[in-house]
Amino acid sequence: MCGIVGAIAQRNITPILIEGLRRLEYRGYDSAGVAVMNDDHSIQRVRAVGKVIELEKSLSETPALGHLGIAHTRWATHGKPAEHNAHPHISDGLAVVHNGIIENHAPLRKKLKELGYAFTSETDTEVVAHLLAYHYGQSKDLLEAFRQTLGEIHGAYALAVIHEDEPETLYCSRMGSPLVIGEGVEEHYIASDPLALLQVTDCFRYLEEGDYARVSREQCDIWNIKHEAVERPVKRYEHAAHSLDKGEYRHFMLKEIYEQPEAITQTLAGTLGDDHVLTALLGPEAETRLADIEHVHIVACGTSFHAGLVARYWIEAQVGITCQVEVASEYRYRTVVVPKNTLLITISQSGETADTLAALRFAKDQGYLATLALCNVAGSSLVREANWRLLTHAGPEIGVASTKAFTTQLVALLWLTTALIQARGGDKQQIITNINALKSLPGMVEQALQLDTRIAELAERFANKHHALFLGRGTHFPIAMEGALKLKEISYIHAEAYAAGELKHGPLALVDENMPVVSVAPSGSLLEKLKSNLEEVRARGGQLITFACERVEHAEEGTAQTITLPWVEDCISPILYTIPLQLLSYHVALVKGTDVDKPRNLAKSVTVE
Known part of the structure; x- marks a missing residue:
């Protein structure tokens, strides 16, 4: 979903912002943008539709240099993917990025239009920018304006704000959407995911629900939802040692x-x-x-x-x-x-x-x-x-x-x-x-992973397929469901899972010589019943692929193929039989030529309803 990165430092923070966005690409997004405070205390905004690399190309043509900035990757909820809908959004000298959904954006938009504010996007986020600008215009106190804005918006959000009148300060808040503050040496950072900042720090303050903060290079002031000053402890990120490279x-x-x-x-x-x-x-x-x-x-x-x-x-x-x-x-x-x-x-x-x-x-x-x-x-x-x-x-x-x-x-x-x-x-x-x-x-x-080469060969069967069935019984029915989900997620093949006993109650009508039918068939009390279900597929010419226990015999005739796994106790069998289904979906996606790590329309962390 959407991703936020922000930084304030004595050095140029644009590379930090871009690297942070790159590390958030796994979440899924359709556009990206940055807003950087220039040396003349004006905000420079650069946005692009598509991947972060498109934003980098724009920045190479129009460099943005500064010590304070915010950045964002957007996954559309309000407004189609387009540059005018990309974050950050700007109003009267301030820039805002936002994750989540402002549920009362429609009445707020109406109110702000009546006050004379012009909207250039279809997003709910632009409402926050104009509302904050309005309150700042009334009070000339950015912290107070931020508090008033938070009191008026309803929904789920993580927010980050910079303003030309406070070129050394970053404001942020969270409600129903994650946000952390990273600690550096006379530097501070914010992000919606600690992974975005592991190139610069592994020490974070985790904001609680309703918290908001004012962040400078040397200081971090945090208030809770009751407007009480609070301390949030610095915690070391335990996954920092893990490589994020392939x-x-x-x-x-x-x-x-x-x-x-x-x-x-x-x-x-x-x-x-x-x-x-x-x-x-x-x-x-x-x-x-x-x-x-x-x-x-x-x-x-x-x-x-x-x-x-x-x-x-x-x-x-x-x-x-x-x-x-x-x-x-x-x-x-x-x-x-x-x-x-x-x-x-x-x-x-x-x-x-x-x-x-x-x-x-x-x-x-x-x-x-x-x-x-x-x-x-x-x-x-x-x-x-x-x-x-x-x-x-x-x-x-x-x-x-x-x-x-x-x-x-x-x-x-x-x-x-x-x-x-x-x-x-x-x-x-x-x-x-x-x-x-x-x-x-x-x-x-480890033993199951050794089936990789054989499963890669098997995946060729799916090159021209558009549909597949997955079958399982007992604890392996949910594993069949997971196998079908993996295949549809990354290869875009329509795949459905059924409890094998349900085959004759409808899905059998789909089975013919063009339909791959993948079954999970370990040893167990339901094995003989599952074998009977598989015979129904075989009798109708279905392309039967069975992942079975090495102790069980399965006939291989015509298009039927069996891959065996080592015997294990029933209790861990569902975990083991997940492995070949993951490998199958991966290799089918390679055959289909899809984007394996970032499939279309999907996001890693679904942080909106």
């Missing part, structure tokens, strides 16, 4: 697929004993209250939703309590019944997913025992606002199509399932089985 890999997605053994190892570090899990990492309150949990609700979006669906099977089968999984974008808009002693789990890679954050905030008044954030970013809004937290340690994930974030979410959810069994005095053998399986998982994933 290294030897052609794409970030492939690099991140291959990083999964290490990501799983890091996520499990310090969590497993020989015959028990170490629940202290959840915090003292969570550790003592796990035994009180009688129901679980999981709320998430996209890939994280699929992780929640897998967890439902684990929790209900192994713990023996009910588990309900909700799409976050729907959760707030229906009547939610919360049984006594229910734990709410919210899942998000970034911790800034707008729908999931909104669901968490809605849930606080619904009578849950507690809320738990399962997330990859320790300083994120989701983690800070939940009662309990469970962190994955996947490191930065740059590719839009999630890979290592998904598998580490599954690892964390299986660990949490085991913690619930333990807290409730459940099956000791199941605890030991889960622990041993988790310990073996990195090595099993």
Whole structure:
């Protein structure tokens, strides 16, 4: 989604801004721009439609040099992608960049037009620029004008403002959209994501909901939503040591697929004993209250939703309590019944997913025992606002199509399932089985990655395909859903997943010699039923591709092809079988010639509804 970078320093900050925008490209955007305070205390704005490289070309023709500036990458919510809609927006000597949505922009626009302000864009952000200019014109106090503006706008936003009358000051605020302040030596920076600033600092102040700040080279003053001066501690960004380069890999997605053994190892570090899990990492309150949990609700979006669906099977089968999984974008808009002693789990890679954050905030008044954030970013809004937290340690994930974030979410959810069994005095053998399986998982994933070359050859089958079906049963049905999502995300092939038993209830009508049908078929109690479903595909000439356990025989006739994976315990089988589906989607995208890391129309971190 949209990205913000800002800086104030004694040196020229334009290279910092551009590099920051480049590091935010993974989020997805349609235009970019900068506003820099020149030495004569005038603001110079440069904007461009398309990639950051187009902005760099414009800057090479019209250089912008200064010690204070803000920059932005935009993903359209109001107004089509066009230079006049790109940020920053300017009004009466000030420039503004904005992430999020101003929900009351229409009445504010009407009011400002009546006051004589002319709008040059269709964006909601320009409303903020003119409103701030109006209040500054009344008070001639920029901090007070900023406060008044924040009091009038409603919605989700991260804002950064510079004004020609204060050439040594940067103002910023956040409400429902992330923003951090980076610390340097007589320099300060701001960004919507710490990754944007790792080239200059790894020390950050994380603004809380409703915070706003006045930032100079030497000082950072922060006020909370009640207008009280507050201190936000400086924290070192724990992922700073991770490389943000592709290294030897052609794409970030492939690099991140291959990083999964290490990501799983890091996520499990310090969590497993020989015959028990170490629940202290959840915090003292969570550790003592796990035994009180009688129901679980999981709320998430996209890939994280699929992780929640897998967890439902684990929790209900192994713990023996009910588990309900909700799409976050729907959760707030229906009547939610919360049984006594229910734990709410919210899942998000970034911790800034707008729908999931909104669901968490809605849930606080619904009578849950507690809320738990399962997330990859320790300083994120989701983690800070939940009662309990469970962190994955996947490191930065740059590719839009999630890979290592998904598998580490599954690892964390299986660990949490085991913690619930333990807290409730459940099956000791199941605890030991889960622990041993988790310990073996990195090595099993390494073996699955060795299928890369064979899967690359298999991907050629999809060169001229426009549709595909994915089948699975039990815990592997959500894995089939995830496989279909990956294929459609990055290859633009229409792919749908079905519980294999549903095949004859409609989807079978689509099967012919041109339809690839991908099935996930490990060993297990549902295997024989799945085999019967696959025979229905084979009988109709479908191009059957099966990922199966090495201990199970599958006939290969005609267009049918089977790729085998090592046997593993049932509990980790969904995680292992995710790997070949990720590789398949990656190699099909290469065959199709699409932009693997930045697929069209999508963004990495969805920070608006």
